[in-house]
Amino acid sequence: MISVIVSIPIMLILSVIQSVAVSRVNIMSGSADIILLAIVSLGVTEENRKIFIWALVGGIFISFISAMPAAAVITAYLVVAGITWIVHKGIWQSPILAILLSSFIGTVAKFIIDIIALQFLGINIDFPATIKMTLAPNLILNLFILFPIYSIMSDLAKWVAQKEEYEG
Amino acid sequence: MNSISPRTLRYVVAFLFIIGLILLSLGGVVRPFLGIVMDPFVTAQRWLSERYMAVYDFFTLPRDVTELLQRNAQLENELSNLQSQVIQLQEQLRETEVLYSLLDFARSRPQDQYIAAAVIGKDPSPFLHYVIIDHGSDDGVQHGMPVVTQQGLVGRVAAVTASASRVRLITDPESVVNVRLQGQNEDALAEGSITGDVTLGMVSQNVTLNSGDILLTSGLGGNFPTDILVGQVVNVEKTENELFQTASVQPVIDFAGLRAVLVIKNFKTINIQPLLPVPVQ
Numbered sequence: 529m530i531s532v533i534v535s536i537p538i539m540l541i542l543s544v545i546q547s548v549a550v551s552r553v554n555i556m557s558g559s560a561d562i563i564l565l566a567i568v569s570l571g572v573t574e575e576n577r578k579i580f581i582w583a584l585v586g587g588i589f590i591s592f593i594s595a596m597p598a599a600a601v602i603t604a605y606l607v608v609a610g611i612t613w614i615v616h617k618g619i620w621q622s623p624i625l626a627i628l629l630s631s632f633i634g635t636v637a638k639f640i641i642d643i644i645a646l647q648f649l650g651i652n653i654d655f656p657a658t659i660k661m662t663l664a665p666n667l668i669l670n671l672f673i674l675f676p677i678y679s680i681m682s683d684l685a686k687w688v689a690q691k692e693e694y695e696g
Numbered sequence: 697m698n699s700i701s702p703r704t705l706r707y708v709v710a711f712l713f714i715i716g717l718i719l720l721s722l723g724g725v726v727r728p729f730l731g732i733v734m735d736p737f738v739t740a741q742r743w744l745s746e747r748y749m750a751v752y753d754f755f756t757l758p759r760d761v762t763e764l765l766q767r768n769a770q771l772e773n774e775l776s777n778l779q780s781q782v783i784q785l786q787e788q789l790r791e792t793e794v795l796y797s798l799l800d801f802a803r804s805r806p807q808d809q810y811i812a813a814a815v816i817g818k819d820p821s822p823f824l825h826y827v828i829i830d831h832g833s834d835d836g837v838q839h840g841m842p843v844v845t846q847q848g849l850v851g852r853v854a855a856v857t858a859s860a861s862r863v864r865l866i867t868d869p870e871s872v873v874n875v876r877l878q879g880q881n882e883d884a885l886a887e888g889s890i891t892g893d894v895t896l897g898m899v900s901q902n903v904t905l906n907s908g909d910i911l912l913t914s915g916l917g918g919n920f921p922t923d924i925l926v927g928q929v930v931n932v933e934k935t936e937n938e939l940f941q942t943a944s945v946q947p948v949i950d951f952a953g954l955r956a957v958l959v960i961k962n963f964k965t966i967n968i969q970p971l972l973p974v975p976v977q
Contacts, residue, residue, distance in 0.1 A: 543820075544817075546820045547817035547818060547819075547820055547828065548816065548817050548818075550820075551817070551818040551819065551820050551822075552818055552952065554822075554952070556891075557822055557823075557890070557891045557892055558822050559820075559822050561820070563820075590820055593817065593819065593820055593828065594819050594820050594821050594824065594826075595819055595821070595824045595826045595854065595855070595862060595864070596819075596821045596823075596824060601821075642821065642823055643823075646823055646869070646890070649870070651823075651869045651870060651890070652869070652889075653869075653890055654889070654890070654891070657890075657891055658823075658890055658891065661890075661891040662822045662823065662890070662891070665822075666822060
């Protein structure tokens with residue numbers, strides 16, 4: 529329960545930081561996604577078992593800010609959470625390798641979901657240019673700030689787990 | 697002879713001796729001798745002075761260092777305070793400059809009424825080009841209102857909450873602005889894209905399009921007021937077998953550094969959709 533309660537202010541703060549600062553730091557058209565990285569970072573920690581709740585809360589907050597359809601945003605973050613869960617449980621137990629792989633696959637998956645949503649909105653997409661101008665910079669920027677986010681979120685996950693054990 | 701006492705004689709001799717020494721010293725004759733006599737004293741005094749100062753420093757310097765360190769820390773604190781003040785003042789100055797230029801723009805278009813707003817965020821999606829401003833319906837902002845700066849057209853309000861609004865930039869893929877070429881009676885469309893590039897389309901092949909041509913809003917479609925600067929033509933693409941020629945447009949506004957905008961509040965957008973012809977089934 530504490531994990532769910534904590535997810536609300538944390539994801540709210542991350543959403544604000546994303547909108548105010550992170551989205552303004554661009555390489556070409558791409559920018560980092562700290563919500564995605566937070567979900568991935570939480571997903572590879574042993575302590576956090578409510579990653580899908582965090583993804584849902586993050587998706588809801590981002591959908592308030594973004595002009596993207598809410599369903600696409602929330603689905604994208606839930607898919608990222610699912611990918612992280614599968615990668616961590618099924619492929620790599622090591623958190624470092626798991627977050628690298630999860631953030632890479634998660635970024636690509638979110639990109640594909642966004643593209644599909646934009647197609648539904650009737651927006652023309654130059655696919656090769658979009659990959660070059662958006663996806664590649666997204667991957668690079670996500671990689672840059674992945675480990676700082678991971679260190680913060682893993683500490684937070686440990687703290688939440690301790691509180692939950694104490695409460696339980 | 698007896699009148700000169702031996703004592704007086706000694707005084708006279710001593711006086712003469714002294715006078716003689718003075719005269720010799722003035723002539724520079726005594727200096728080498730004085731040097732021989734004084735040098736050991738000077739050396740000894742220097743040695744003693746150095747030792748004394750070393751001992752003095754030993755007892756006094758640590759206290760001075762502590763004082764200096766305290767003073768240094770105090771000055772560093774003052775310096776950092778002053779530096780932060782300088783940064784704040786520079787920030788205020790920059791903001792004031794932006795507001796002054798917005799005010800100048802507003803004065804140059806007295807027919808329009810404006811709501812000044814600060815840009816407080818950007819759409820997190822890298823595909824869409826929206827900014828969030830700190831004024832909403834409580835301040836009179838409504839959906840569809842055009843947004844400008846002193847430089848030119850920014851976009852239009854796409855969503856409104858009580859205290860904030862989302863503005864669709866002209867670089868957004870869903871943005872289409874009716875423009876006209878300055879100095880020519882030709883209309884065209886400026887369309888945004890996912891990558892943030894603006895393209896000029898629907899320009900007849902008969903029109904002479906050159907790099908550097910200025911684009912202004914035409915007012916067609918009823919979405920934007922007329923004669924607001926949009927951008928400049930950069931690259932012209934003219935293919936013979938195409939119906940229209942296209943061109944890349946460099947918007948006049950640096951959207952990455954957008955800090956404050958003006959929402960035109962007395963402009964009524966016109967929905968021309970019902971007037972458009974419906975295709976016969």
